[in-house]
Amino acid sequence: MANPLALTGTVAAVLYLGFIGLPLVALVARAVGADGFLDGVTSEMAAQALRLSAMTSAISLVVIILVGTPFAYVLARRRSRAYQVLDSLVELPIVLPPVVIGVALLMAFGRRGVLGPGLALAGISIPFTTTAVVLAQVIIAGPFYIRAAKLGFQAVQPDLEDVSQTLGVSPWGTFWRVTVPMAWPALVGGAGLALARALSEFGATIMFAGNFPGRTQTMPLAIMSAMEVNLASALALSILLLVISMVILGALAIVARVQGDKR
Amino acid sequence: MTLCGQVGLSLGTFKLDINWNVSPNSVLVLFGPSGSGKTMTLRSIAGLVRPQTGHVEVNGHVVCDTATGVWVPPHQRNLGYLPQEYHLFPHLDVEANVGYGLRGTPATARRTRVAELLRTFQIEGLGKRSVRDLSGGQQQRVALARALASDPQALLLDEPFSSLDAELRRELRRELRAFLRAAHIPVVLVTHDREDALALGDVVQVIDRGRSLAQGDPLQVLGQPGQGRVARLVGVENLLPLRVERCYSADGTMVCVGRGPQPGLRLEVPLADCREGELVTVGLRASDIILAEEEPRHSSARNRLPGVVTRVETRPPGHEVFLDCGGATLCCRITGSSLTEMGIRPGQPLWAVFKASSCFLVQD
Numbered sequence: 001m002a003n004p005l006a007l008t009g010t011v012a013a014v015l016y017l018g019f020i021g022l023p024l025v026a027l028v029a030r031a032v033g034a035d036g037f038l039d040g041v042t043s044e045m046a047a048q049a050l051r052l053s054a055m056t057s058a059i060s061l062v063v064i065i066l067v068g069t070p071f072a073y074v075l076a077r078r079r080s081r082a083y084q085v086l087d088s089l090v091e092l093p094i095v096l097p098p099v100v101i102g103v104a105l106l107m108a109f110g111r112r113g114v115l116g117p118g119l120a121l122a123g124i125s126i127p128f129t130t131t132a133v134v135l136a137q138v139i140i141a142g143p144f145y146i147r148a149a150k151l152g153f154q155a156v157q158p159d160l161e162d163v164s165q166t167l168g169v170s171p172w173g174t175f176w177r178v179t180v181p182m183a184w185p186a187l188v189g190g191a192g193l194a195l196a197r198a199l200s201e202f203g204a205t206i207m208f209a210g211n212f213p214g215r216t217q218t219m220p221l222a223i224m225s226a227m228e229v230n231l232a233s234a235l236a237l238s239i240l241l242l243v244i245s246m247v248i249l250g251a252l253a254i255v256a257r258v259q260g261d262k263r
Numbered sequence: 264m265t266l267c268g269q270v271g272l273s274l275g276t277f278k279l280d281i282n283w284n285v286s287p288n289s290v291l292v293l294f295g296p297s298g299s300g301k302t303m304t305l306r307s308i309a310g311l312v313r314p315q316t317g318h319v320e321v322n323g324h325v326v327c328d329t330a331t332g333v334w335v336p337p338h339q340r341n342l343g344y345l346p347q348e349y350h351l352f353p354h355l356d357v358e359a360n361v362g363y364g365l366r367g368t369p370a371t372a373r374r375t376r377v378a379e380l381l382r383t384f385q386i387e388g389l390g391k392r393s394v395r396d397l398s399g400g401q402q403q404r405v406a407l408a409r410a411l412a413s414d415p416q417a418l419l420l421d422e423p424f425s426s427l428d429a430e431l432r433r434e435l436r437r438e439l440r441a442f443l444r445a446a447h448i449p450v451v452l453v454t455h456d457r458e459d460a461l462a463l464g465d466v467v468q469v470i471d472r473g474r475s476l477a478q479g480d481p482l483q484v485l486g487q488p489g490q491g492r493v494a495r496l497v498g499v500e501n502l503l504p505l506r507v508e509r510c511y512s513a514d515g516t517m518v519c520v521g522r523g524p525q526p527g528l529r530l531e532v533p534l535a536d537c538r539e540g541e542l543v544t545v546g547l548r549a550s551d552i553i554l555a556e557e558e559p560r561h562s563s564a565r566n567r568l569p570g571v572v573t574r575v576e577t578r579p580p581g582h583e584v585f586l587d588c589g590g591a592t593l594c595c596r597i598t599g600s601s602l603t604e605m606g607i608r609p610g611q612p613l614w615a616v617f618k619a620s621s622c623f624l625v626q627d
Contacts (some may be wrong), residue, residue, distance in 0.1 A: 159350045162311050165337040166344035167364030168413060173338075177363075181354045 027242070031235035040226075040236025048214050049222035050240065056130060056218060057198035060137035064145050064194050069187070072149035073179070077158070087150075094143045101139055102207025109135070109208075132209035133216050137198040145194035152186025153179060185255060192252045196245060264288075266417045266449040268327070270307040270317035279303055279314075279473040285417070285449035285466075292464030292481065293453045296496060300473040301453045302347075305419050308451065309344045310337035322416045343410030343418040343448075348426045349402050351394040357381075357405055358390040364413045380408040384442070399427045400435055407442060418443070420452045424459060429579065436462040457485055457497055469493050491544060491627040500549035500583070500594040502625060503528060507541045510534060516565065516619050519545060527589035531565040532622035544625045549583060549596035551621035555614040556605065565619040568593070572611045575602070586615055 031037055040046060075087055093101060107113050109126040119126065126132050156179050164174040180187070202220040209216035211225060219241050226234040269282035279300040285291040293301040306312040308319055310326065313334070319327035321342065326335040351360050362377045381387045384404040389397065397405065403423065410418060423439060424432045440463055443450050454460055460467050460481055467481040469488075477484050477493045488494045494502060505519035505528065515534045521527035522542065532545055558567055570586035570593065582602050586593045593615050597607075607613070 157350065159346050159348075160352060162306075162309075162337070163344060163346060163350050164352075164363070165311070166309050166340070166342060167409065168338050168341065169364070169366065170336075170338050173366075178352060178354075 024242070027235065027238060031232075031239045034232040034235055036230070036232040037236050037239075040230075040233035041240065043233060043236070045213065045222060045226065045233065046237055046240065049217055049219045049237065052130070052133070052214065052216075053199055053218040056133045057137060057141075057195055059134050060141060060198045061191060061195050063134070063138050064142045064198075065191060068142055068146045069149060072146045073153050073175075075146070075150045076153035090146055091143050093139055094147075098136075098140055098201065098203030098205075099207055102136060102204035105132070105136060105139070105204065105208040127208060128210040128212065128216060130209075130215055133205055133218060136204035136208050137201045140201050140204055141194040141197040144197050145190040148186050148190025148193065149183065152183030152190070155186070156182045188255045189252055192248055192255075196248050199241070199244065199248075264322045264416055264448055266308070266321055266451065268308065268317065268319035270304060270314035270319070272303065272307070272312070272314045272317075277473060281470060281473070281475055283308075283451065283468065285451060287449055288444075288447050289465040290443055290450040290452055290463055292460040292467040293451065293470055294455070294457075294460045294464075294467050294485070294497070295470035296455055299470045301470045302421055304470070305344075305421055305451060305453050308417075309342055309419055310335065310340050311344075341413065341415050343415035345406050345410055345418070345420045345423060347422045349406035351397075351402060351405055351409070353394060355394070356390070357386065357392050357394060357397070360394060360405055361408045361412055363409060376412060380412055383445075384408045399431060400438075403427075403435060403439070407439075411446060415448065417449045417451070418446060420450065422454055423452065424454075424456065432456075432458075439463065460485055469496060471496055486548070487546065487623040489624070489626060491625050494546050494625045499546045499625070500596070501545075501547040503530070503545045503547065503591060505530065505543055505545050507537045507539050507543055510537070510539060519543060521589070521591060523590070528568070528591045530568075530622060531619045532624070533620055535624050537624075544627060546623050546625045547593075547617065547621060549594045551617050552593065552595040553616040554584060554586075554595055554597060554601070554605070554607070555616055558614050559616055562616065563618075564616045566615075566617050566622075568615045570613060570615055572607060572609050572613060574609055575607060584613075586613060588615060 075083060075090070106127060108115055109119065109132070110116050111120065111125070111127070126135065160178055160182070161174050164178045165171065169177060200220055201218070202224075205216065205218060206221060211217050211221045213222075213225075217225065219237060223234050223237045223241070226237055264287045265285065267282075267284040270279065272279040277300070281300065281304045283291060283293075283304070293304060295301045303312055307314045307317065307327075314327070314329065316329045317327055318325070318330070321340060325333050326340050327333060352363065355363065358377055358381075361380050362373050365373045365376060368376070377390075381390055384407060386401060386404050386408070389401065389405075394402065394405065424435060427435065436459065443463070452459070452463055464481040466478065467484050468478045469476045469484060471492060476496070477488065477490060484493070485497045488497055488499065491502070504522055506522050508518045508520045510517040512534060516531050517534050517537065519530050519532055530545060535543075537543060553564070558569070568588045570588035573585045573587050573592065575585070576583045578596075581596055581598050584595045584597060584602075584607055586595060595615060
């Protein structure tokens with residue numbers, strides 16, 4: 001420990017981990033000891049919120065992957081000015097407060113929003129529906145996947161795709177047989193991150209979709225509602241979300257490990 | 264099977280206009296410095312670059328014609344292509360790399376074909392190996408096997424030795440030559456290395472700044488190039504500005520001297536269609552000059568010039584000795600053993616000896 005930088009680093013690491021760890025430990029300790037914890041976990045509210053969260057974030061993830069994958073590929077390959085601007089715009093939702101995005105979504109799709117009257121004529125109303133939950137999640141979580149996928153695609157040399165084509169494989173075939181397998185760890189990592197972000201979405205959802213049990217009340221919103229009534233059930237819901245997050249984190253670590261072995 | 268065509272392309276200030284014609288079972292070398300457009304020409308043939316104007320024919324079949332709008336995409340051209348550094352698929356093992364282009368064929372036929380290719384290229388034991396664990400030479404063989412798996416109509420190679428060291432290059436040149444001969448298809452090979460061109464080419468085409476400068480037998484084009492730009496590109500070490508003093512038609516030679524007021528150099532070179540007094544540039548390869556400590560009086564060599572060593576440079580394999588001969592500098596190439604045996608060092612007086620026929624006229 002002669003190196004002062006290493007010493008400082010170790011102290012900082014201990015402090016930081018303690019800072020993250022203490023609230024989590026406190027949460028678990030309080031939750032397990034609380035009366036009505038099990039009731040909270042098995043309550044109808046929890047089941048409903050969990051179902052809605054799982055469904056909306058799964059749909060969001062599918063939409064993000066379907067649209068984000070080709071988009072990320074184009075971002076990775078094009079070098080023009082316009083694409084560089086687009087590249088930074090894509091990441092805007094990462095730095096914007098989610099509440100602002102919620103307000104912006106209302107201004108676009110709300111009853112008096114830009115598209116509102118048109119949608120109303122078609123008999124469609126988006127705000128405060130499950131669709132609104134999905135839209136909020138897509139806009140908030142999408143950039144995490146697109147950014148990871150773009151970096152993954154950039155790491156695949158275009159020469160490899162060229163060779164594949166000269167070997168008689170079409171551009172689409174090449175994408176599936178060379179580009180996607182080589183970028184796979186980045187794609188899975190990005191998808192995991194986007195899924196986690198969609199599950200934890202709160203600000204934009206409450207603004208744009210509201211907090212209606214069974215319709216727009218996802219897990220984070222349910223925790224807030226529960227907190228106003230009964231601490232034990234809020235704790236129970238928090239623990240559920242914590243476990244889900246840790247499962248996603250663990251899955252990401254395993255994917256990273258498997259990839260590490262292949263190299 | 265033949266391969267011929269022409270492509271034109273302009274990118275900013277760079278203009279490419281090249282045509283080529285490769286006869287069956289022969290190797291055309293596109294020789295030129297980096298940025299000359301040779302790789303772009305190769306990629307146009309493969310269909311990886313779309314020329315602005317052009318016509319590409321593979322075995323009588325038009326795959327690109329900008330006038331009539333014909334465009335066959337690269338995956339339908341059936342041309343074998345080896346990019347620089349081979350670009351094997353890192354996520355696949357050797358077998359899967361070799362069999363990559365055989366997706367359409369039944370599994371058993373594919374396995375048989377892959378096994379046959381591994382045998383041809385003497386990499387039988389490596390089938391399950393990751394391509395990351397291969398040596399440079401093994402990578403080249405896998406890349407060749409992969410490119411030839413679906414019996415392409417022609418083979419396109421881009422700097423096949425660029426990622427290998429000099430010694431391995433020499434060894435693999437002979438091997439590649441044999442593989443190319445056995446393939447029985449037209450081959451286009453891009454290189455900036457003179458040795459590659461001499462060892463592998465049946466025909467060489469010199470390219471500079473997007474244009475063809477010369478074409479023909481590699482030994483002739485690269486050994487005694489007749490054009491100044493070609494001579495500089497292929498690295499003719501001595502380009503001497505001289506004046507024709509006297510023509511001797513009986514001997515088939517002429518005497519040329521330095522252009523300055525004092526003659527300085529005095530060379531006997533092969534007779535050409537020149538008037539006495541005409542200014543000429545004479546090319547002479549450094550490796551065609553013999554160095555001697557004393558004047559070799561009883562020798563058939565027509566040129567014996569006294570000089571003083573100004574400097575010695577190491578240029579593997581061998582050394583370049585610079586000799587000041589009456590104001591003009593001659594670059595001479597010798598081996599390491601000659602250098603040590605003769606104890607050559609700057610300031611030493613030496614004789615430069617070479618035949619008249621080693622000299623050639625270069626047009627600017």
